[in-house]
Amino acid sequence: MAKVIGIDLGTTNSCVSVMEGDTYKVIPNSEGDNTTPSVVAFAGDERLVGAAAKRQMVTNPDNTFYAVKRLIGRKFDSKETKHHHELVSYPIVASDNGDAWVEADGKKMSPQEISAITLQKMKSTAEDYLGETVTDAVITVPAYFNDSQRQATKDAGAIAGLNVLRIVNEPTAAALAYGLDKTEENHLIAVYDLGGGTFDVSILEIGDGVFEVKATNGDTFLGGEDFDQVLIKYLAEEFKKENGVDLLKDKLALQRLKEAAEKAKIELSSAQQTEVNLPFITADASGPKHLLVKVTRAKFESLVGDLVERSLAPCKQALKDAGVSASDIHDVV
Amino acid sequence: MSSKNKKQDIEDQEVEVVKDEPNEKINEETSLEDDVLTVDEEGEPIDPMQALKNEVTELNDKLLRQHAEMDNLRKRTAREVVDARKFAVEKFTVALLDVVDNLERALDVEEGKEDALRDGVQRTLDSWRGMMEKFDVERIDAVGEQFDPHKHEALSQMPSNEPEGVVINQHCAGYMLNGRLIRPAQVLVSSGK
Numbered sequence: 227m228a229k230v231i232g233i234d235l236g237t238t239n240s241c242v243s244v245m246e247g248d249t250y251k252v253i254p255n256s257e258g259d260n261t262t263p264s265v266v267a268f269a270g271d272e273r274l275v276g277a278a279a280k281r282q283m284v285t286n287p288d289n290t291f292y293a294v295k296r297l298i299g300r301k302f303d304s305k306e307t308k309h310h311h312e313l314v315s316y317p318i319v320a321s322d323n324g325d326a327w328v329e330a331d332g333k334k335m336s337p338q339e340i341s342a343i344t345l346q347k348m349k350s351t352a353e354d355y356l357g358e359t360v361t362d363a364v365i366t367v368p369a370y371f372n373d374s375q376r377q378a379t380k381d382a383g384a385i386a387g388l389n390v391l392r393i394v395n396e397p398t399a400a401a402l403a404y405g406l407d408k409t410e411e412n413h414l415i416a417v418y419d420l421g422g423g424t425f426d427v428s429i430l431e432i433g434d435g436v437f438e439v440k441a442t443n444g445d446t447f448l449g450g451e452d453f454d455q456v457l458i459k460y461l462a463e464e465f466k467k468e469n470g471v472d473l474l475k476d477k478l479a480l481q482r483l484k485e486a487a488e489k490a491k492i493e494l495s496s497a498q499q500t501e502v503n504l505p506f507i508t509a510d511a512s513g514p515k516h517l518l519v520k521v522t523r524a525k526f527e528s529l530v531g532d533l534v535e536r537s538l539a540p541c542k543q544a545l546k547d548a549g550v551s552a553s554d555i556h557d558v559v
Numbered sequence: 560m561s562s563k564n565k566k567q568d569i570e571d572q573e574v575e576v577v578k579d580e581p582n583e584k585i586n587e588e589t590s591l592e593d594d595v596l597t598v599d600e601e602g603e604p605i606d607p608m609q610a611l612k613n614e615v616t617e618l619n620d621k622l623l624r625q626h627a628e629m630d631n632l633r634k635r636t637a638r639e640v641v642d643a644r645k646f647a648v649e650k651f652t653v654a655l656l657d658v659v660d661n662l663e664r665a666l667d668v669e670e671g672k673e674d675a676l677r678d679g680v681q682r683t684l685d686s687w688r689g690m691m692e693k694f695d696v697e698r699i700d701a702v703g704e705q706f707d708p709h710k711h712e713a714l715s716q717m718p719s720n721e722p723e724g725v726v727i728n729q730h731c732a733g734y735m736l737n738g739r740l741i742r743p744a745q746v747l748v749s750s751g752k
């Protein structure tokens with residue numbers, strides 16, 4: 227019996243899993259990570275995928291493709307494409323029929339061709355792990371994806387040599403992962419999914435293991451990286467107050483700050499407070515300087531208040547579209 | 560479920576996958592029994608002997624596949640155990656590298672900036688202590704405590720103002736990992752006045 231793999235083809239990161247016994251097992255890639263950055267790069271003759279592609283982004287900005295999921299199934303002259311264009315370093319072009327494509331080494335490529343390369347990596351990750359070829363796959367997509375976006379995702383699978391059995395909605399997959407299908411009564415649940423660069427909220431109705439998407443909403447330009455950015459700015463400001471030096475202008479310091487900010491943010495998901503301690507972060511004529519800032523969860527919450535606020539409007543809209551009120555919601559994932 | 564748009568139709572399909580599997584199994588089982596009956600789906604008579612033979616082949620096949628599956632699983636698990644051992648120290652090493660980086664930065668500090676240098680080294684040590692805590696490594700400080708061979712190692716004993724058996728000096732701290740002693744504190748114990 228051939229194995230069926232499940233792929234979460236994310237905007238920022240992708241993940242592959244397989245059914246083992248009666249649980250799902252997330253398969254680590256060759257670098258030992260459970261998720262693989264959805265980044266593809268062409269560097270001369272070499273094609274890079276995942277962490278390696280991400281690492282060389284700065285030296286190869288024109289041919290490193292990330293967040294192409296935002297382009298999938300979109301028109302070149304759509305609002306989203308324009309906005310996306312402003313944020314990324316690679317060229318975006320119109321295909322013959324007006325779709326948003328990218329250009330790699332002067333060659334036009336569809337976002338599904340780029341996504342296919344990530345999917346191939348997920349496929350081979352699974353194959354290395356299982357010790358057998360894999361062709362059948364289930365791929366998740368945002369609930370708001372329309373037919374052409376779903377079709378484009380299927381096409382990406384086909385290019386990667388996968389037989390896509392199903393396209394599953396991400397919130398449905400999340401609800402399943404949390405075991406929320408194991409209920410007899412009808413329930414309403416809200417799935418709040420803040421990815422690296424995108425935010426989706428969905429209202430689902432579950433009953434008897436059957437899911438129905440009541441409404442979906444979101445913001446394709448709001449994500450975890452915005453939260454990092456806010457924290458980076460705060461840390462740099464605190465440092466400047468004390469030392470009069472602007473770390474944002476120092477590339478090496480900024481890189482350390484970025485890594486530390488993401489780590490601190492993740493820590494604050496479970497801890498009430500954390501400390502960002504970066505000795506020797508920079509130096510001036512008076513000697514080495516050290517950054518030490520305590521961040522409480524309350525402080526972080528107040529910093530990201532505006533971002534959280536921005537996520538509430540889509541939530542309210544989704545509730546409205548579903549014709550329900552917040553108190554009707556049984557679970558939030 | 561009648562008036563639904565396309566999106567929800569796709570939802571419905573995917574629900575079928577979830578539901579289908581158990582059903583399929585049931586179908587398979589019932590059809591096995593049906594096979595033994597003397598009529599096939601079209602109502603044609605079946606040779607019971609042939610039906611049994613078919614069934615044996617089918618079951619054999621299934622058994623073989625399951626064996627292969629089990630074998631794969633066993634290999635996979637074995638590989639995971641090896642990997643788990645090989646890379647067990649990965650996270651710890653990465654944490655340690657932050658400390659190494661900072662010590663290297665400390666060495667790069669030019670002469671004459673000793674205060675700032677010392678401050679940086681102190682913070683590096685603080686960050687390391689925080690890291691150890693995250694890895695459930697707990698420090699043991701013994702001075703003033705009653706000597707306890709479960710946590711301390713006596714290097715020598717000497718008279719002091721402290722009562723006999725009290726730790727009066729510590730050569731180096733002890734450490735516990737997840738509640739298990741990994742290094743005793745090396746100490747000096749009082750022999751009383």
Ligand SMILES: Nc1ncnc2c1ncn2[C@@H]1O[C@H](COP(=O)(O)OP(=O)(O)O)[C@@H](O)[C@H]1O
Pocket residue numbers: 235236237238239240261420421422423424449450451488491492493495
């Ligand atoms: N435990 C955590 N707490 C808070 N944020 C996290 C945590 N783990 C990962 N993240 C953040 O999630 C984002 C990546 O989300 P992911 O779901 O992988 O993206 P996508 O679905 O868009 O591909 C990153 O910004 C990362 O910092």
Ligand SMILES: [Mg+2]
Pocket residue numbers: 234236237419421
């Ligand atoms: Mg996601």
